[in-house]
Amino acid sequence: MTLDPELAAWLDAHADGLDCGSTDAAALLPRLATAGLIGAGVPIAAGGSGGSCSSAIGAVAALARHSQAAAFVLWAQRVFIEYLLQSPNRALAEAYLPGLLAGTTAGASGLSNAMKFLGGIEALQVEARRRTDGWQLDGRLPWATNLLAQRFVVAVAASDVAGGAPAVFAVPATQAGVQRSADLDLVGLRGTATAALALSQVPLGPEHLLHEDARSYLPRVRPAFLGMQCGLSIGLARRCLASVRGSEDSGRALLAEPAGAIAADLDAAAARLSAGVDAGAFVDAPRALFLLRIQLAELAQQAAQLELQARGGAGYLHGRHGGFARRWREAAFLPIVTPSLVQLRTELARGSARQAA
Structure with a gap:
């Protein structure tokens, strides 16, 4: 998904402000609504723009290329909307969806x-x-x-x-x-x-x-919860790789091969994620989704590490890093956002132990 140029420019100008808190969080949701991002993957009959859950993942990823804070807010907003869409309480959905889609109500x-x-x-x-x-x-x-x-x-x-x-x-x-x-x-x-x-x-x-x-409801909403969360990793990784490719230092040419390998793995994992979420494959088989969440977070960290190498010492100077210091912190957040990679690996290990017993 490609962002509206006006929104992309605003995010680039305010990404550091959203990260450090100097930009008012309340200014963000209406902009996301106007750009149509909140309604991505929401049925037209419910007030959205249509499409599948992968459309929402794409919207989160598109934001994460510019601002992880903005993408995290969209994740929260859009996942709450998914909770309503999956709820049998239609009156509740009808009461809250208009405000959520308009960005006047915040979903947590x-x-x-x-x-x-x-x-x-x-x-x-x-x-x-x-x-x-x-x-x-x-x-x-x-x-x-x-x-x-x-x-x-x-x-x-x-x-x-x-x-x-x-x-x-x-x-x-x-x-x-x-x-x-x-x-x-x-x-x-x-x-x-x-x-x-x-x-x-x-x-x-x-x-x-x-x-x-909750035991019957949570497994149905978990693929959207984790799938849209994966958009944070996808977008950040793509932004870091774009920076590596755009490096003007000829000495960084040796990074082209590892960058290409990360990009190929990223595209393949993102495609498996979108296909699985849209097909409903992860509802009864969450193990594959857990593995994708782990892989994508690790790919984002690898991409950030490559960007650091591509920027060299300039990446450690104020005013010379083009937002890299923020992206480095954003990459550090991905392994700990709940469920953390440690928690996912613990659950995977338990599953393997049960199968072996």
């Missing part, structure tokens, strides 16, 4: 803990208690992105204290008992409205229910 994916829960890595950190009129939520989300003050709605998975199935809810910022922390003191990506949430006796009704059974 609070399901990182839930994805780790699905893999048996950790317990859910939010509890739900049944009430006569719905549920009461208590707990904490230590990290969620796109929490624009008083404008967000966040997906939350909660265990049932009575022993029933864990459920998934859409929790608005304005709901009683929702407390947002100050923005987290991140090394980069500071313009992404990333914060912690404390939930204290938050009352929710049936109108807030995304799905009554």
